[in-house]
Each structure stands twice: as structure tokens, then as C-alpha cells.
Amino acid sequence: MLEGEELPDLEAIVTFRGQGSESCLSWDAFLQKSENASSEQVRLRQQQVAPDSMSDLLFTSGTTGKPKGVMTSHGQNLQVVEDWSGVVGLQEGDRYLIVNPFFHSFGYKAGWMAALMRGCTILPLQVFDVPTILRMVSDEKVSVLPGPPTLYQSILAHPELDAFDISSLRVAVTGAAAIPVSMIHQMRDELGFDTIITAYGLTEVCGFATICRAGDDPELIANTSGRAMPGIEVRCVDGEGKEVTSGSPGEVVIRGYNLMQGYFENPEATAETIDSEGWLHTGDIGVMDEQGYLKITDRMKDMFITGGFNVYPAEIENLMSNHKAIAQVAVVGVPDERMGEVAMAYIIPVAGEDLSKEEVVSWCRQEMANYKVPRHVNIVDSLPTNASGKVLKFELRKAYQTSFGMNNIN
Incomplete structure (x- = not known):
């Protein structure tokens, strides 16, 4: 590139x-280039790093499918990770199994960064595999195990769970998808977690915005993403930017020290996302109760969540359009019992090209991250569109519900 x-x-x-x-x-x-650097040179370089110096540039794909670089600084990241670690109860000496990918703000900031700041032992796991996780928990005495709901569901469903010693588990942090209340009870009763916390955030706010607190009841943990973290404001607003009443849906907006410095070399997109009063507009629809606990109920765009990861259909569509046999493609999220939602691709093939569902999936596995790969493919002659030619994705979701239904998921 x-x-x-x-x-x-x-x-x-x-x-x-x-x-x-x-x-x-x-x-x-x-690494060998550091051998010639003196202690004085290192000290001088360290002094050049200020709280407002940019610490990282994480790229996030918007609903248009175009990647945008999110700029955040050292000071705000250190502060928000310190606050998060305090709420979660991360302790010196904890043994932290990091399953979340390191390219993601959670695996990087709530993972590596938090563990380094708190003095935890870092146990990275490159590929999600339940038997390996259980073996590591048993052998390494893992005490902290964050991850998407599917991680805990897979562990609970493992037929040999009782064969492993998981008594060291203490802290679980999850979120980004619907969680059954029964699973929270199972995590406490069967997996032995003392602290179970759900949270909500996005790259534009250093990855952190709301979080449950230790001691919250299972219903609150399962049905909300917690309340605003210290020093951070979270509201739900209407189309005019006015705060809606408790219990009413509105767009989630966030303001505080954790807001990004902006999108890299994209002031227009920055101005569209952060308004004149300093509120960052997330594009998510939420409902806030009287205690300030937030429940994410919908998305303003087409984004859906697979196993805890945000998936943007336009990004998948752009990648799939590079296939020589695909003339047009539309991707929507459809229900999945294990992953929450998965991608389904409706494809119009190029005239004269022979295209199979198996070939499409195999090609996608080579071209994109696994969680983005469509689990369902439907070869069609046409796509439903409005008068301006825009694909009516709600019609595609409706067609899936009619054809397959909630209880007939492959």
C-alpha cells in the first residue's frame, strides 16, 4: 500500500x-540499533514525550468502509486505563490471559497497557481455542480473563470443563453484545468469577466510555453497559442534540478527557463527529435509566457485532467487489446463536461467470479477517432498491427472516 x-x-x-x-x-x-544509545540519550528522548504527545494511531473503518485514523495521546490513555483498572479491580500480581487481538483497542489498552501499569503477568494467546484457554487457566493460575460473551459461552459449553482447575479465575470483563442474565449467573456459579463487568466504548474515546461496577446485580450487568466512567459524560440525545428523558432512545454522545485528538489528516470527518460543544456523536442508539446506566439498543448505521467485534458491511462489500466474478454485493448482519450476528452476503454474479457459495467463502477467508467473512451467501439475480438505486437492506434482513427464521440458523 x-x-x-x-x-x-x-x-x-x-x-x-x-x-x-x-x-x-x-x-x-x-533491536541491535539500541546498543549504541546511551542512558543520557534515552533520558532525553523520554523527556520529549508530553501528556499531549500522540501515543497511537488506531484505524477504524466507518460505515462507509473507509478507514479513519484515530489519534489519541499519552496522558489521556494513561488516565483512562488507570481509571478502568481501578473499577475492574486489577491488582499487582494478577495473571492476565489476553485473548483479545492486540490490533484492537481492548486487547491493546485494557490488555497490555493495563497489565503493564498494574504489574500483572501477561499471558497472550494468539488464537481463540477453548481447550487451550482452559489448559492455560489451570496451568498458569489465570485470575483475569476478559473477552466477548462468546468466549464464556464456549467455555461453559465445553464437555470437559470439569476436568480443569479454574479456581484461580477472579475477574471477567465482557460486553459489545447481548448477554443472557443466566450466563452471568453461570459465570459466577460455574466458572467462579468474583467480579463480572460489562462495558462500552469505541476507538474514538480511547476505547472506554461506560462500565458496570463491582457488586452490580446480574440483571444490570446483562442488560446494560454500565454508567459513565470517572471524568466522562455520556448522554442520549435527539436529532437536535437535546438530551432525551430517562428510558427514551437517543443517539449516544460522549464528552470528556478521553476524546480523540481527531481523525488523522481528516478534519472534515472530525468536525462531523465532534460537535461545537465537544460532544462526540457515536452513531449508536441507546437508552439510559435514571441511575445513568446505558443500554445500547440499536445502530444508526448498518454496523453489526460479531463475537464482540464491530463489523461494517460496506468494508466487506468493498473487499468482495474486487472478486472478478462478483458484479454487485450487499452484506447484512443476521442472527447467530453463538456469535450474536454474522455477515450474510447477497451476490449478483458477473454475467457468464459461474460462482459457488463455497468459492466465495474460501476467497473471503483469504482476503479479510475471519470475523468479517460471510457465514451465509445467497446468489441472486437482483437486489431490492429504492428509486435512487440504493439497496434496501431491511428488505434483505426481512427476506432472511422469512426464508430461514431465528431458529433455523446454519
């Missing part, structure tokens, strides 16, 4: 794997 770009300030490209080349440094060669 960088080929042909003018990058006058680029000093080196480092590759994690392989021996490197004339244009790339190997990882070992990169």
Missing part, C-alpha cells in the same frame, strides 16, 4: 519475520 507514496521522513521499515532485505530491517537488527 505504501508503494509509490512519498515518505521523506521515513527512516526504516522493520519486518517482524524473515531476515530483512535492503529496504527492510529484520526485528533482531532493529
Whole structure:
């Protein structure tokens, strides 16, 4: 992607794997470059980092499918992770199994960053695998195990759960999908968690906005994403930006020290997202109760959640349009008993091209992250559209419900 770009300030490209080349440094060669740096040089470099210095640039795909770089600073990340760790009850000496991917703000900030700040032992797991997780919990005495609801559901359903010693488990943090109240009870009674917390956030707010508190009852944990974290304001507003009454749906807006510095080289998108009063508009629809506990009820756009990850149909559609045999594609989220929702692709093939469902899925697995790959594919002759030619996705969801139904999911 960088080929042909003018990058006058680029000093080196480092590759994690392989021996490197004339244009790339190997990882070992990169590490060796530090041997000539004195303690004084290191100290001076550290002093150049201020609280408002940019600490990371995480890219998030909007509902248009175009990636936007979210800029956040050192100070705000340190503060919000410290606050999150305090609410969760992360302790020095905890043994923290990090299952969430490190490219995601949760695996990175609530994972690595929180563990380093609190003095926890970090136990990374690259691929989600229930037997491996249970074995690590037993052998490594894991005490902290965050993850999407599907992680705990898979553990609870494992036929050999009783064969493992999971008595060390203490803290669970989940969210980003609907959670049955019965699962919260099972996590406490069968998995032995003392603290179970749900939360809500997005990359534009350093990954953190609302969180339940230790001691909240199972119904509150299962049915809400908690209340605003310290120093952060969360409201639900109407189309004019006015706060709606408790119990009424509205767009979730957030204001506080955790707001991004902006989208990288995209002031227009920044201005569209953060209004003149400093409120960040999330595009999510929520309901807030009188105690300030937030329940996410819908999305203003087409985004859906698979196993705890935000999935944007336009991004999948853009990738699939590169297939030589696909003329047009529309992706919607459909119910799935295990993952919450999964992608379903309606495809119009190029005239004269022979396209099978199996070939589409196989191709997608090579071109995109696994959680984005459509689990269902329907080859069609046409797509429902309005007068302006825009695909009516609610018609596609309705067609799926009619054809397959909630209880007939493959």
C-alpha cells in the first residue's frame, strides 16, 4: 500500500519475520540499533514525550468502509486505563490471559497497557481455542480473563470443563453484545468469577466510555453497559442534540478527557463527529435509566457485532467487489446463536461467470479477517432498491427472516 507514496521522513521499515532485505530491517537488527544509545540519550528522548504527545494511531473503518485514523495521546490513555483498572479491580500480581487481538483497542489498552501499569503477568494467546484457554487457566493460575460473551459461552459449553482447575479465575470483563442474565449467573456459579463487568466504548474515546461496577446485580450487568466512567459524560440525545428523558432512545454522545485528538489528516470527518460543544456523536442508539446506566439498543448505521467485534458491511462489500466474478454485493448482519450476528452476503454474479457459495467463502477467508467473512451467501439475480438505486437492506434482513427464521440458523 505504501508503494509509490512519498515518505521523506521515513527512516526504516522493520519486518517482524524473515531476515530483512535492503529496504527492510529484520526485528533482531532493529533491536541491535539500541546498543549504541546511551542512558543520557534515552533520558532525553523520554523527556520529549508530553501528556499531549500522540501515543497511537488506531484505524477504524466507518460505515462507509473507509478507514479513519484515530489519534489519541499519552496522558489521556494513561488516565483512562488507570481509571478502568481501578473499577475492574486489577491488582499487582494478577495473571492476565489476553485473548483479545492486540490490533484492537481492548486487547491493546485494557490488555497490555493495563497489565503493564498494574504489574500483572501477561499471558497472550494468539488464537481463540477453548481447550487451550482452559489448559492455560489451570496451568498458569489465570485470575483475569476478559473477552466477548462468546468466549464464556464456549467455555461453559465445553464437555470437559470439569476436568480443569479454574479456581484461580477472579475477574471477567465482557460486553459489545447481548448477554443472557443466566450466563452471568453461570459465570459466577460455574466458572467462579468474583467480579463480572460489562462495558462500552469505541476507538474514538480511547476505547472506554461506560462500565458496570463491582457488586452490580446480574440483571444490570446483562442488560446494560454500565454508567459513565470517572471524568466522562455520556448522554442520549435527539436529532437536535437535546438530551432525551430517562428510558427514551437517543443517539449516544460522549464528552470528556478521553476524546480523540481527531481523525488523522481528516478534519472534515472530525468536525462531523465532534460537535461545537465537544460532544462526540457515536452513531449508536441507546437508552439510559435514571441511575445513568446505558443500554445500547440499536445502530444508526448498518454496523453489526460479531463475537464482540464491530463489523461494517460496506468494508466487506468493498473487499468482495474486487472478486472478478462478483458484479454487485450487499452484506447484512443476521442472527447467530453463538456469535450474536454474522455477515450474510447477497451476490449478483458477473454475467457468464459461474460462482459457488463455497468459492466465495474460501476467497473471503483469504482476503479479510475471519470475523468479517460471510457465514451465509445467497446468489441472486437482483437486489431490492429504492428509486435512487440504493439497496434496501431491511428488505434483505426481512427476506432472511422469512426464508430461514431465528431458529433455523446454519
